[in-house]
Amino acid sequence: MPFTIDFLDDGRVLEWESTPDGAVVTERDAYTPQFFVGTRAPDADLDVTTLRAVYDRHPDVVATEVVSRRPAFRRDSEAVLAVTVAHVDQVTPLARQTREVSDAPIGDLACFNVDFSREFRYCLETGTDPTPSGELTTLRLGVPLPETTGDVYSELTIDGEDVTGPPREILTAVQAAVDRVDPDVLVCSTSQLIPTLYEMADRAEIDSFSLSRWADVEYQQLASRSTYASYGRVGHSPTRYNVPGRVIIDESNTFFYGETNLDGVVDLVSRSHKPLQEAAWASIGNILTAIQVRTAHDRGVLVPWHSWRHEQFKSMRTLHDADRGGFIFAPEVGVHEDVHELDFSSLYPNIICTRNVSPDVIRCECHRDRSDVPELDYAICDEQGYLVDVLQPLIDARDEIKTEIQDEQERNSPDGNRIAALEGRSAALKWILVACFGYQGFNNAKFGRIECHEAINAFAREILLTAKAQLEDGGWRVVHGIVDSIWVTPDPDTADANRTPISELAATITDAVDIRLEHEAHYEWVAFVPQRDRNVGALTKYFGKITGEDAYKIRGIEARQRSTPPFIADTQRACLEQFDATRSPEAVLTVLADALSDLYEGRVAGERLVETNSVSKPIDGYTQDTRTVAALKRAREHGLAVHPGQDIEYIVVDDERTSRDRVALAHEDIETYDADYYGTQLIRAAESILSPLGWTRQEIRRSLRNTRDTELAQYT
Structure with a gap:
């Protein structure tokens, strides 16, 4: 089975298969789509x-x-x-x-x-399975950020080893590594590395330099760079290149490889029949669509180029009832003892499969007088929908993989490599299952249908309400619930002897709703964080201590946010540990005050204060002089091209300014930082820990002024 497929200008197709003796190529010259x-x-x-x-x-x-x-x-x-x-x-x-x-x-x-991608089209129409038949060899090439500005590299990393020198030495080192490893997969920090290396070879007059396995073609440009918007976020897709005989994975343009690993991407190849290179740069929806297209193809159904599905007529009452999301129980702000978290396993995919929610059977004409969806007047045909055929194998596979992971972890000598491979596969499937629900309401989905989206939500609301009622009848009090998760603590009005064990209730609810309710975690305590400036619980901000483990679960607060500098995140974790050990706000403030002292006395290394933010538009598109704009101005001065959808890293050196001197880029030599700015961030992080106890930022500042010396207090 070929692991990569190349198209030549003359119409020939090259299939490359990995064997113990190296890659073997087969030429095809009769492919007509x-x-x-x-x-x-x-x-x-x-x-x-x-x-x-x-x-x-x-x-x-x-x-x-x-x-x-x-x-x-x-x-x-x-x-x-x-x-x-x-x-x-x-x-x-x-x-x-x-x-x-x-x-x-x-x-x-x-x-x-x-509108199929060409490699996927080839596999679909010829019945070719692009799943690699053997283990793939891999070589990683990386370029530091400052080096990406020019057309000549003086520094490069090859499988983690730094190589520096003039172009000839760089190219010699790359060629030696390629010849030695003969990689099936080239993992590049940026795809621009490929044409740049060839340009360097041309200037240095090195005719023998080649990354390709096909003598007649060195590399091909597959697509130009572009910017796109997805779920309210702007993304950047860099120029894509192809090297015959090798898979190119661009680390700056890969979701699945970054979120999982090579094993996870290969698993998706086997299910979607998108070759490895395509699967690496594909989005979640792209892979899900490919799996759906395969199912349609097997059923003899054509795939529309442009979706033209119309929404069927609905009464005003139905429109009102359908326009709702999943059920939410607002969290009770504060610290709660002895809390259990319960999650429905892959709730939305399992609703689709157990309730047969699929675009081809929802609101069918043959059962139009039947009301199968709670709250809505939708009928669902008895014939199994195609979406069930798509998702049930993924659900079953992930359950099997999770069991394998658990079995391997319980062995006397667990195989770390095998666990990593299984976890990569599990994570890849998780992302597909997470997206399948939202994709039904996506207006450009090939086979989506808004009625499916509405029906899934209706079933989910009914399931969570059923779970809540049975848990409360069993002697438990719900302190938070959102979509597929529910948190409970013992109801003080119920005697311990009369309280039904959580495991027994979970089994009963599982049987009642036909979807497994899993015990996710038992916490010694959980703290639900209020919204900023409001004493209303934030739905996704909480932290807690897992019972019997030296571990915490953190969601939504600064330590979990990708933009938070390491120093701020580490300090917040230290505050959390002190909170757990003492339950004393004063003890937490001691940790905060020590961090503030380190900050104002210049003992914090610059790299620990780096912020990472995503660029949402070109620099000229911003109307406010934000820190991101200052960083973009500074990057432009340094000749660095940062496109919408890409990240930019910087340190705030003078937050009072609005010019490019407000920040310094992460790779620059940093001599100073704005202690006042980062001090405010520290206090905000401490507030997230203390706010469940009713502390505000103002009270934290007041307490610091009352307990610390004047020199520190003037900065807080």
Whole structure:
């Protein structure tokens, strides 16, 4: 089975397979992809006489044929026009011509199987499984941030070892590593490294330098850089490159490799049939769509180029009831003793599978008088939906992997490598399962449907209310609950002898709702944090001590936020430990005061004060002089290109300024920092720990002034 696939300009396809003796290539020269043209409306007559005549004369079209296919899951097989194309790069341009040359009214015709990535299309149409058949060899190449500004590198890391020197020495070291390892996978800190190395070789007149396994092609540019928005966040996609015979993983442009590991990405390859290089840069939705497309293909269903699903008619009452999210029990601000956290295992995916929630069966015509979804008048067909076929194998696989992890951890000599591989696979599946619910409401989803999104929420609300009622009947008090998790503590009005054990209640609720309720954690205590300037519980901010372990669970507060400097995060953790040991606000303030002393006396290293923030727009798009803008101005002065969606790291050196001198970039030599700015951050972090006890930032400052000497108090 090939682990990577290359397309040559002349139409040939190269399949590369990993073997114990190295990579083996197979040439294919007869691949001709297809797309389809059909009617948008069911049972409409297809008349593509004019369109077919135009395509038959087109030099990039190999053949046309009227065939029978299903244009949608809810439609039977119909006549569609199959267009066979000479080269994979011509599929989209030819599909765009459909409206231009067809004599059918605009909106009557639709194109299918158009916007697949070329490697995925090849695997889908030829039945090729791109899962690597053997262990892959890997080589990592990295470039420090300051080096990325120029077209010549003087410093490089090769599998973690630093190499410095003139271009010839750098290139010699890279070539030696490539020849020695012969990597199947090149992990690069930035994809721009590939063309830069070749440009360096050209300038140094080194004709023998090559990263490629195919002598005729050194590298290819697959896509230019772009900026995109997803779920309210701006992302940056850098230029993508391809080196024949090797998988390129760009660490600056990979979600799954960064969140899991190579084993996790390979697991997704086996399920989506997206080759490894594609799977590495793909988004969660991209992989989920690929798995859905495979399921559609197996059922003979075509994939629409542009989704045109309409929302079915709803009454005003139904619209009101459907426009709700998951159920939430607002957390009780404060510190709670002896708390149990219970989570429904993969709640939304399991709702889909146990309740058969799928776009092709929701609100079916054959059961239109039936109301299967609580609170809503939606019927669900008895025929199993395709989404169940997509998700149930993922749920089962993750459960099996989690069991394997537990078994390995309980062995006398656990295999750390095997545990890491299993955890990577589990994490990859978790991200797919997390996204499957939201994707049903995504307007560009190939097979999503808003009614599925609404039905899943309705079932989830019913399930959480059922759990709450049974837990309270069993002698427990709910102190917080959100979507799929619920926190309970013993109800003081119930005698211990009359209280049903948590494990027994979890089993009873599991049987009642047909989804496993798992005991996630037992805490000695949990503190729920209020919202800023309000005594209302923040839904996702809490911290607690796990019973029987020297460990804490932290969510939402500064120590968990990626932008928080290490010094602030470490101080907050120290405050938390002191809080656990003493339950004394005064003891926590002692930790804070010591940190403030270190800060104001200059004993904190600059690298421990680095903030990391994501850039959301070009520098000219900002209207306020924020610290991020100051950092972008400074980066521009240094010749560093930081695009929307990328991170920028800096240290605040004078927060009173609005110019680029407000901050210093993380890689610069830092001689000073703004102690007042970071002191405010320290106090805010301490407030997160003490606010469940009713302490405010003002009270913390007042207490510091009353207990510390004047020299320190003047800064707080």
